[in-house]
Amino acid sequence: MSNVHVIDHPLVQHKLTLMRKKDASTNSFRRLLGELSTLMAYEVTRDMPLQDVRIETPLETMTARMIDGKKLVLVSILRAGNGFLDGMLNVVPGARVGHIGLYRDPATLQPVEYYFKMPSEMAERDVIVVDPMLATGNSAAAAVDRLKKLQPRSIKFVCLLAAPEGVATMQKAHPDVPIFTAAIDRELNDHGYILPGLGDAGDRIFGTK
Numbered sequence: 001m002s003n004v005h006v007i008d009h010p011l012v013q014h015k016l017t018l019m020r021k022k023d024a025s026t027n028s029f030r031r032l033l034g035e036l037s038t039l040m041a042y043e044v045t046r047d048m049p050l051q052d053v054r055i056e057t058p059l060e061t062m063t064a065r066m067i068d069g070k071k072l073v074l075v076s077i078l079r080a081g082n083g084f085l086d087g088m089l090n091v092v093p094g095a096r097v098g099h100i101g102l103y104r105d106p107a108t109l110q111p112v113e114y115y116f117k118m119p120s121e122m123a124e125r126d127v128i129v130v131d132p133m134l135a136t137g138n139s140a141a142a143a144v145d146r147l148k149k150l151q152p153r154s155i156k157f158v159c160l161l162a163a164p165e166g167v168a169t170m171q172k173a174h175p176d177v178p179i180f181t182a183a184i185d186r187e188l189n190d191h192g193y194i195l196p197g198l199g200d201a202g203d204r205i206f207g208t209k
């Protein structure tokens, strides 16, 4: 599991536990997800390439470092992925945002794309795909398949919780894509929910049921 990074920072673990509680309100669930995604963005962007630039401070001219290349792209897998965006944009406010919508065909159980909108010049960008729950991994793998056709400079996948099954699916389909998660839980149940998990992330973010 060398390509899987569990972000075990105490603040991340504390906030995740608060989110797991069944009596967390929509308000606090959403706020905690925002805080957690800001903390996770910090870790996930740790290896972004830097370039030297010449700047003038009030006292001198110096060579300083800035992020290299075109703006990063955050790609949200609809709809729960949207819960990650604001928190991550706190850290990378200039990032571009793409969206992928997928649903599961009831006959084949395979993901089918219904929406795909990305910024231009994807081949020159680094991509971070976000979806709070890596359950079966089928949507995540299909989203990465689709994104790879645009040949971005790099792709990372970020979630809050992963099931071992989802990690295995992603590692088989896309061993080159690092996974960042706050925890790897025990298993999936027969309905595709992560156990012990936190329930339906989309419903908890948006207050639907």
Ligand code: URA
Pocket: 080, 133, 135, 192, 193, 194, 195, 197, 198, 199, 200, 201, 202
């Ligand atoms: N999606 C969710 O929102 N929750 C799960 O447990 C699995 C998939």
